[in-house]
Structure formats: structure tokens, C-alpha cells
Amino acid sequence: MPATPLRPVGRVLVTGGASGLGAAVADAVVEAGGTPVVLDLDTGGVASGVLARDVDVTDRPAVERAVIEVAEELGGLDAVVTAAGIDRPAKLEELSGEEWERIVAVNLFGTVSTVRAALPYLEASHGRVVTVASSLALRPLSDATAYSASKFAVLGFSRALAAETRGRLGVTTLIPAGMRTKFFDGRTEQYKPGPDAQLNDPADVARSVVFVLQQPQGVEVRELAIFPEEEPSWP
16 A cells, blocks of 8 residues: 655744754754744744744743734644753752742743643644653753753653543654753853763754654654664663
């Protein structure tokens, strides 16, 4: 029998789409013939012609308004990729309560708010959610209590969402190891990757997202871990 045709990538909302992995996903969507939509704190650097909204993903009402606006402008959504994320590594007693909560708010609550707002549109298109967890959703790491907690929670949320929405839309959790992005900028040297660190190219990770988005209806890639070949934390 001939293979089932791949799905068009379609209209893809990307949080954190102005930089890092999110920007790479937006570029990969364009290359695959899709239409990216970017939500980020500052979308000034987003390519001309790409629909974008400045929004803080921790502001749930603002996220809901932005998702509704862009979905109505495009006539719907086919996918959401929640790539917005932050971290500030430090020992628990050295990280302020406000910073700890901000990390969880961006990584977890920003993911949930975006997905909740987009659900009606994704159900209408039998679309797909791609949440972005981390290798730290699979293994603990010192000085990363907030980040690990948020990414473990993203993984749990995604698994529960997949069970809840089975047959109505697709849910995939992307689990990347560290990437060559500006994510590590501004850290003290002890928390920056060393010169020999094994890091993913975000463009490679973004292509894996497009692979997921193109799978035919009824084919589920529930979790996808992307690690450099010699990255020491896997398995």
C-alpha cells in the first residue's frame, strides 16, 4: 500500500518565537510551506510579513486575547508549539521566591495558558500541540530546582493532555538537550556550557518539530527526545 500522505504544516503558533528554538521553529515552518505566528515579549526582530504579537506568556488574559486575535485573523490554527522558556540556575536558598515563581510561571503556566486558549481552534482542525520540555524533565540536576520542577510539570501536563484529548487532537512533548542559543547568555561561568559541551543546533531540533507536525492524522509521536550523539546525560 502507498504511504499515507504527510499533512501540510499549516498555521502554527509559536511562543518564544522571536529567538532561540522558537525562532528556529518559525523558520522551519516557513521552509515547510506553513504559516508561523509568533508570540514573544519582543517581536521586533521577527521577519517581515510574519504575524506576531508582543505578549508576556505569564499574563493569562493577554495570552488569551493574543491567541484569539491571531487565530481569527488566520481563520484558525493547525498547531501550537510552546517554546517560550527561561531559567536562572542557582541553589534553592540563593534564588529569590519571585525568581523561582517567574521561572515556573513562564515555563509551565505560559504553556498551559497558550494551550487552553488555542484548544477550540486545534479541535476544529484536529491539530497538534507540541510542548517543549527538556532533558531536565527526565533527570534531576543540582541548582535547577525551579527549571526542573517546571519541565517535569510540562511533561506531566502533556501526558495528561494527550489522554484527555485523544481522538480530538495530537499532543507531542519535545524533550531537547541543551542547544546552541542565547539561553545561556548572562550566566556566571560555572553555569555556562564548557568549550567541549555537546549541544544541539536549534535548526536540527526545529526540523524534528516539523516532522511531528507533518504526521498524518491518526499517527502520534507522543514524546520526542533530541540529544547530541555523545551528550553524556542520556540515557
